[in-house]
Amino acid sequence: MKYFVSIGIFICFFTSCSSDKGEYIPIDQNPKLEFEIPSNFPDLDYDLSSNPPTEKGFELGKKLFYDGRLASDGVVSCGFCHIQDFAFTHHTHIVSHGVDGALGTRNAQPLHNLAFMKEFTWDGAAMHLDLQPIIPITAEVEMNETFSSIIKKIEEEPEYVQLFELAFENKEINSENILRALSQFMIMMVSANTKYDKIERNEGAVFTEQEAAGFELFKSKCASCHAGTLFTDQSYRNNGLPIDPQYNDIGRKRVTGLESDIYKFKVPTLRNIELTFPYMHDGRLKTLQDVLDHYSDGMVDSETLDPTFKNSDNTIKGIPMSQEEKEQIIAFLKTLTDDDFLNDNRFSEF
Amino acid sequence: MKKIVFALLALTIVFACKDDNETDTVEAGTINLEFANTIDNNPIVLNSTSYTNQSNESYTIAELKYIISNIVFIKENGDEFTYPVADSYFLINEEVPASKQFELGSIDAGVYTKIRFGFGVDQSNYPLNGVANFIPTAEEQGMLWSWSAGYKFLKFEGSYTPQGGTASDFILHIGSHGETLDNYKEITLDLISPINVNGNTSTINVNADVAKIFDSTNTHSLEDKSDIQVDPENAPKIATNVQTMFEIQ
Numbered sequence: 001m002k003y004f005v006s007i008g009i010f011i012c013f014f015t016s017c018s019s020d021k022g023e024y025i026p027i028d029q030n031p032k033l034e035f036e037i038p039s040n041f042p043d044l045d046y047d048l049s050s051n052p053p054t055e056k057g058f059e060l061g062k063k064l065f066y067d068g069r070l071a072s073d074g075v076v077s078c079g080f081c082h083i084q085d086f087a088f089t090h091h092t093h094i095v096s097h098g099v100d101g102a103l104g105t106r107n108a109q110p111l112h113n114l115a116f117m118k119e120f121t122w123d124g125a126a127m128h129l130d131l132q133p134i135i136p137i138t139a140e141v142e143m144n145e146t147f148s149s150i151i152k153k154i155e156e157e158p159e160y161v162q163l164f165e166l167a168f169e170n171k172e173i174n175s176e177n178i179l180r181a182l183s184q185f186m187i188m189m190v191s192a193n194t195k196y197d198k199i200e201r202n203e204g205a206v207f208t209e210q211e212a213a214g215f216e217l218f219k220s221k222c223a224s225c226h227a228g229t230l231f232t233d234q235s236y237r238n239n240g241l242p243i244d245p246q247y248n249d250i251g252r253k254r255v256t257g258l259e260s261d262i263y264k265f266k267v268p269t270l271r272n273i274e275l276t277f278p279y280m281h282d283g284r285l286k287t288l289q290d291v292l293d294h295y296s297d298g299m300v301d302s303e304t305l306d307p308t309f310k311n312s313d314n315t316i317k318g319i320p321m322s323q324e325e326k327e328q329i330i331a332f333l334k335t336l337t338d339d340d341f342l343n344d345n346r347f348s349e350f
Numbered sequence: 351m352k353k354i355v356f357a358l359l360a361l362t363i364v365f366a367c368k369d370d371n372e373t374d375t376v377e378a379g380t381i382n383l384e385f386a387n388t389i390d391n392n393p394i395v396l397n398s399t400s401y402t403n404q405s406n407e408s409y410t411i412a413e414l415k416y417i418i419s420n421i422v423f424i425k426e427n428g429d430e431f432t433y434p435v436a437d438s439y440f441l442i443n444e445e446v447p448a449s450k451q452f453e454l455g456s457i458d459a460g461v462y463t464k465i466r467f468g469f470g471v472d473q474s475n476y477p478l479n480g481v482a483n484f485i486p487t488a489e490e491q492g493m494l495w496s497w498s499a500g501y502k503f504l505k506f507e508g509s510y511t512p513q514g515g516t517a518s519d520f521i522l523h524i525g526s527h528g529e530t531l532d533n534y535k536e537i538t539l540d541l542i543s544p545i546n547v548n549g550n551t552s553t554i555n556v557n558a559d560v561a562k563i564f565d566s567t568n569t570h571s572l573e574d575k576s577d578i579q580v581d582p583e584n585a586p587k588i589a590t591n592v593q594t595m596f597e598i599q
Contacts, residue, residue: 050478127529130477131499134485138496148486176482255498256530257580 030056030166033184035115038192040200040229046115046129046187053184056167058346061185063163064178066349069153071143073099078136078143078182079349081108085342087191087272088112094283102141105247107283109268110276112191112341118234122265122281123252129186130179147175154178191271191341199335200229207335214332221319222329224308231270231336237306238263240299240316247282263304274337288333292326295319376459377549381423384451384553386599387414387444389561396444397508403564405571409510409520414444414560415491416504416592417470420536423457424464426544431458436480439471441491453551462545465554466538469592470503473526473534500525503533504592506563510572520576522563524585524592531582533589539598555599562595563588 033053037044051057064070066079081096082088088111090096096104106122114120114129126132136142137150154160155173165171167181198205207215218226227233236252243263252261265281279285285294299309299318311317321329341347387394389401400408418440421433433454443449475481484501488494493502506522526532545552564570568587578584 125498125500125527127473128477130482134494134499135497138489138494146486146489148490151486174483175485176477176480179477179482254580255527257527257582257585258530 030054033058033188035187038190038197038201040197041113041192042116042228042230044115045118046183048115048187051130051180051183051187053187054167056163057181057184058188060160060163060167061181061183062347063160064182065185069157070137070145070150071099072145072149075099076143078133081136081142082111084344084347084349086110086275087338087342088189089276091275092278094278096136096142098139098142099144102144104139104141105249106281107278110272111186112189112271112338113230113269114189115187116230119266123255124236124266125255129183130176133179133182147178150178151175185347189341189347191338193340194271194338195335196332197229197338208331210328210331211335212332214328214330215335217321217325217329218332221321225267225306226270232267234267236261236264236266237308238265238302238304239295240301240305240309240318241280241284241294242298242300243302244282244284249282251281260304263302270333271336272338272342274334275342288330289326292319292321292329296321296326378456378458379547379549380453380455380551381457381545381547382451382453382551382553383418383421383556385418385442385556385558386450387442387558387560389559394444394560401561403561403572404569405564405573406513407510407572409508409572411444411506411508411560413505413507415493415502415506416442417488417493417501418442418467419470420466420468420472420475421454422466423462423545423547424466424538425460426463429460430466431460431462433457435475436483439481439484439487441484441487441493443491457547459548460546462541462547464538464540465556465598466536468534468536469589470525470534471501473529473532476501495523495525498527500527504563504588510576512573515573518576520572521579522588523579524588527580531580531585533585535589535593537593537596539596542598557597557599559595559597562591564591566591566594 031054033055035048035053066077068075068077070077076097076099081090081093083091085091090108093108095106096108098104109122117129120126120129120132121135126135137145137147151173160173164173164177168177195205199207225233225235225237238251250262252264253259255261273288277286279288279291285291296318299305299316301316305316309316309318394411394414396411396413398410400410402408419438420435421438423431440452441449471481471484485494488501493505494500495502502523502525504522504524508520509517510520511517524533526534539556541554545554564572567590570584570587570591575581575584578588
């Protein structure tokens with residue numbers, strides 16, 4: 001009887017060889033990376049099964065991320081404007097810098113917890129993490145490069161040829177695999193080890209009195225937009241910044257074409273906010289104090305100003321806060337700094 | 351006993367991997383798709399020939415490019431053969447004759463009566479299923495909105511003159527943006543006569559009546575709007591018109 005069973009198994013095994021095509025074949029030299037969703041985090045938005053991060057894919061993504069070959073001048077890599085020490089922002093730079101000293105119009109956003117986000121960039125122009133790098137790579141004022149040219153440059157580097165072979169089943173150096181590798185690197189950038197997280201997960205940390213007061217204020221004054229553990233509801237809103245005529249940035253309207261979206265920008269995450277200055281989509285505010293001053297006293301009205309900031313008689317309410325309250329909120333915001341993430345060697349250039 | 355097991359094993363290996371088609375006479379074949387861009391049944395001529403739309407505006411065409419994708423051949427009984435998605439993105443550029451015809455190999459044998467294809471890039475496939483590999487082509491042809499990482503499905507540019515007016519440029523760049531504006535369209539056309547794929551090469555001629563970009567389901571006057579790019583009102587109207595412009599010849 002046993003023989004028949006094993007024959008049966010063999011038959012099943014061998015007859016299945018014609019349908020193997022789409023199945024994942026594990027490659028020994030390229031183990032999958034563990035991705036664990038922190039217990040206080042929401043579900044992933046990125047479908048990991050479509051592009052499972054692997055050791056070699058991650059290594060390749062990291063190499064690409066820090067490689068100036070992705071830019072026309074051979075210098076301005078992704079990591080040029082996204083510096084780990086500052087939660088992958090361009091420290092102190094108001095707007096992003098590009099090749100030949102070109103200046104962008106928006107402030108480089110931090111990179112972390114991207115696999116939990118639905119859309120990318122300040123106006124949500126990229127609907128998938130794999131698409132986001134196309135924007136800075138091809139923008140004239142950023143990396144000013146084309147994919148054909150990047151592919152050509154990369155094909156000349158034996159180290160890259162080998163990494164693509166190891167990282168991807170089809171071994172090809174093409175735009176899809178370049179974007180997938182970059183995503184694998186970015187997917188792994190999870191920042192979830194702040195003091196706040198340790199409190200939320202009951203890992204023994206406690207707020208100081210000032211931080212606790214700040215957290216209570218934050219919940220009532222800020223958390224309707226900076227919602228949940230990611231500190232953003234991922235919506236687009238006009239927070240009453242005066243229009244800067246130098247840029248006249250129309251925000252979300254650029255993507256949807258809708259008048260009702262003019263001057264709206266994505267509600268940013270506040271994780272590591274202590275380090276990601278300057279603030280706002282155009283980096284116009286230098287400190288957290290400046291930001292809170294804007295919310296309490298600096299807003300200007302316009303057609304699309306978020307209703308949250310208005311009184312019932314349509315006058316501007318903003319977010320009323322005393323100086324003491326602002327200091328408490330800032331103390332709380334500093335509990336969102338994740339030193340483990342900022343110093344995590346896996347993501348470091350050197 | 352062991353011998354029997356091995357014999358059986360060997361047999362299963364041989365049979366399992368044998369081509370099923372060997373006993374039949376049907377073989378995969380090739381279908382050539384040939385696109386022609388016409389107005390009033392004449393191939394369009396870039397720059398020099400002037401056309402008139404239903405809004406009485408004369409126009410010349412400087413550039414016409416569009417993306418055809420997701421090609422499917424359909425049999426009488428509704429069975430479908432889907433051409434591999436990653437390889438089914440094509441950019442038709444009026445200026446480049448070679449871009450208007452492409453060869454689709456390894457089509458399953460059978461008798462097909464309909465063809466279905468997409469205009470543009472299906473959002474659910476982008477950037478998945480190899481569609482990101484169309485980026486270099488689109489980029490070189492100016493069919494990528496770099497600021498939004500999205501494809502332009504249609505690039506239609508030229509000059510127009512309203513009746514009694516002066517000439518100015520028109521620019522139509524139609525694509526999808528964000529989740530709110532999806533201008534991808536599917537087109538299903540009956541073949542004039544069924545195509546029997548059986549190791550042979552067949553040709554399907556698709557005619558695009560370019561005049562329908564302005565005048566079809568919707569009538570678009572260039573004087574009203576001559577620059578349609580990220581436009582939630584006019585871009586969908588143009589895309590709907592494009593959906594109607596194809597016919598089999």
